[in-house]
Amino acid sequence: MSKHHVTTTINGEETEFLCETQETLLDVLRNTLNLTGSKEGCASGDCGACSVIADGTLVCSCLMLGVEAEGKTITTVEGIADGETLHPVQRQFLEHAALQCGFCTPGFIVATKALLDANPDPTEEEARYWLAGNLCRCTGYDKIIRAVMDAAAEMRGEARAA
Amino acid sequence: MPSLNYAAPTSVQEAVALLAGAAGLAKPMAGGTDLLVQLRSGRLKPELIVDTKQIPGMIGIREEAGGFVIGGATSGAMLEAHAALKAAWPGVVEAMDLIGSEQIQGRASLAGNLCNASPAADSVPAMIAAAAVAVIVGPKGERTVPVESIVVSPGRTSLARDEFILAIRLPPRPAHSGDAYLRFIPRTEMDIAVVGCGVNVTLDAAGVCTAARVSVGAVAPTPLLVAEAGAALVGHTLDEATLAKLDAAARAACKPISDKRGTIEYRIKVAGVLARRAAAIAFERAAGRVAKGH
Numbered sequence: 001m002s003k004h005h006v007t008t009t010i011n012g013e014e015t016e017f018l019c020e021t022q023e024t025l026l027d028v029l030r031n032t033l034n035l036t037g038s039k040e041g042c043a044s045g046d047c048g049a050c051s052v053i054a055d056g057t058l059v060c061s062c063l064m065l066g067v068e069a070e071g072k073t074i075t076t077v078e079g080i081a082d083g084e085t086l087h088p089v090q091r092q093f094l095e096h097a098a099l100q101c102g103f104c105t106p107g108f109i110v111a112t113k114a115l116l117d118a119n120p121d122p123t124e125e126e127a128r129y130w131l132a133g134n135l136c137r138c139t140g141y142d143k144i145i146r147a148v149m150d151a152a153a154e155m156r157g158e159a160r161a162a
Numbered sequence: 163m164p165s166l167n168y169a170a171p172t173s174v175q176e177a178v179a180l181l182a183g184a185a186g187l188a189k190p191m192a193g194g195t196d197l198l199v200q201l202r203s204g205r206l207k208p209e210l211i212v213d214t215k216q217i218p219g220m221i222g223i224r225e226e227a228g229g230f231v232i233g234g235a236t237s238g239a240m241l242e243a244h245a246a247l248k249a250a251w252p253g254v255v256e257a258m259d260l261i262g263s264e265q266i267q268g269r270a271s272l273a274g275n276l277c278n279a280s281p282a283a284d285s286v287p288a289m290i291a292a293a294a295v296a297v298i299v300g301p302k303g304e305r306t307v308p309v310e311s312i313v314v315s316p317g318r319t320s321l322a323r324d325e326f327i328l329a330i331r332l333p334p335r336p337a338h339s340g341d342a343y344l345r346f347i348p349r350t351e352m353d354i355a356v357v358g359c360g361v362n363v364t365l366d367a368a369g370v371c372t373a374a375r376v377s378v379g380a381v382a383p384t385p386l387l388v389a390e391a392g393a394a395l396v397g398h399t400l401d402e403a404t405l406a407k408l409d410a411a412a413r414a415a416c417k418p419i420s421d422k423r424g425t426i427e428y429r430i431k432v433a434g435v436l437a438r439r440a441a442a443i444a445f446e447r448a449a450g451r452v453a454k455g456h
Contacts, residue, residue: 004168021168021211022201044199046352048265057239057268063198064269067168068213111264132351133263 008069010035011079019066026050028066029076037077037106041135048134051107051114052076058114060133077106080113089113089151098147100138107134112148120156124149166201170213174299174328177212182301182324184210190326192220192235193269195262196278212326219328223247228334231297234273234327242267251332252447253341253360253440256456257288260345263352273327279313282355282380286313288343290377290387291360294332300325310377313384336373338365340447342440342455345379346432348423355380356424359412359436361444363395369449371395376408376437381416381429388415391437400445408441409434 003018010033017032026043029035029052041047043062050061053075061076080087089112092098099105108131115122115130122130127148128141136144171177181188186209191197200206214220220235223244230247238258241247248255254272261270261284275285276296289309296307301324309330312319321327341362347353358379364372376391394407418429446453 021166024198043202045195045262045266048263051265054268057237058265059268060265063193063195063266065168065194065198065211065213067170068194068215070170114264129351130264133265 004067004070006067006070008071009073010069011075017066021065021067023066024062025052025054025064025066025069025074026061028069029061032066035076035078038110039103039106041103041107046133046135047104047107048111048131049104049107051110051134053110053114056117058111075110075113077110080109087113088154089116089148092147092151092154093144096143096147096150098139098143104134104136104138108136108144112151115148116152116155120152122148122152127152166208167210168213169210170216172216172218174217177214177217177326178299178301178324180210180212181326186210188212188323190214190277192271192274192277193237194274195266195270196274214326217328226331230332232272232330232332234297234329235271238267238270238272239264241272247332250335251292251341252455253343253362253444254285254288254292254294254332257343257345257358257360258285260284260343260456272330276309276312276330277319277321277327279315279317279319279384280354281313281316281383281385282358283313283385284343284345284355284358284379286385287358287360287377287379288341289330289332289360290385291343291362291375292332292341293362293375294330296327297329297331298325299328304328306331310385310387315383336364338367338448338450339363340444340449340453342443342447342453344436344440344443344456346436354423357381357418357429357432357436358385359433359440361437361440363441363444363448365445365448369399369445371398371445376412376441378412378415378433378437380423381418381433383417386415388412390414395441400442405438405441408437412437 039049041049045063188210189208343360345355345358360377374392374395379385391411398404413434443453
């Protein structure tokens with residue numbers, strides 16, 4: 001079969017690409033579009049390192065076919081910052097040193113953005129459950145959760161939590 | 163890898179023709195959260211993927227004749243966001259919500275969970291307890307099949323190769339009804355059931371059970387409807403003698419295997435315990451009280 005021609009919107013830009021059926025959206029992002037921020041950890045939907053937002057829904061890009069992106073609006077980690085200005089979630093991850101090797105970080109940033117879009121004032125428990133599909137083998141999660149809670153407070157216009 | 167074809171038909175007829183016309187294996191796809199993993203591992207080698215999500219009716223939830231019709235590719239996230247469905251069938255919605263992460267919930271569906279045909283599928287005992295039926299479409303039109311008749315063995319369903327599930331129907335809810343699903347896992351999230359149990363009851367005004375369905379998962383090659391366990395509840399309130407009968411009936415239905423998640427003896431014991439606890443939640447909900455489930 002010839003390749004599929006897909007037209008989609010990625011990080012605000014209309015984008016066209018060609019892909020084979022078996023190529024996942026993650027394959028296309030990394031190998032065809034050179035958007036290598038999304039990572040492949042497990043390729044089975046367990047680790048969340050490939051998280052993207054598709055039409056407002058948080059998904060694993062390794063569990064979505066590239067061809068399914070047709071007509072959709074996709075946000076990857078490359079689309080979170082506003083030009084050179086980091087998103088509050090990104091800044092708080094740096095502030096709290098909520099990363100060590102950094103491999104899981106793009107997935108956490110995207111998943112946190114989706115959380116705060118849906119729920120600007122999550123409890124710590126809600127944040128931990130929401131991020132249960134993002135695995136980090138370095139930090140032990142505490143710094144990540146502190147960064148998430150402070151980013152949420154900052155985005156609500158509140159002073160940072162102690 | 164030989165070339166893999168993909169089609170996203172916009173009608174049931176077109177989808178059925180594609181499935182029926184494929185020379186090799188053709189797989190319908192809803193959210194794809196199981197299918198893509200099986201594709202990647204090489205466990206499945208289809209020649210065609212038929213993406214069903216563009217077909218009218220496959221995504222969405224509507225109330226019909228007092229019950230609910232849930233499109234076959236409707237995501238767990240959409241179920242969770244539907245207040246009326248959650249109020250009527252909290253056990254079904256909680257069971258679906260237990261599957262995987264937030265990312266998985268964005269794609270995974272009740273019908274997909276059912277057709278993956280895992281003995282440990284979380285949503286299936288909840289749907290069986292709820293007396294849910296699958297609306298199956300194929301070349302001969304539409305047929306409805308009780309959910310407990312779909313899975314025939316691990317990984318296999320009673321659907322023909324040119325059929326797929328268009329929708330899951332949940333029946334009308336009599337007054338004083340409640341359901342619950344509990345699963346046991348050794349952690350708090352992101353795991354596969356060691357045992358799962360769904361209970362659905364209707365009570366009379368005095369709190370006596372008039373109808374009950376109980377289903378267990380991960381304790382046999384397929385999720386089971388346990389008629390004896392339901393019968394143990396009917397005509398009774400939740401006194402200790404009734405709970406003991408329910409517990410014994412749930413245990414008697416189990417034909418589990420021992421594996422890394424649990425031994426035969428352990429799974430049987432836990433099935434009885436979960437039946438008691440799920441029944442307690444279902445009775446509370448049927449009585450109009452808020453009961454915390456999963």
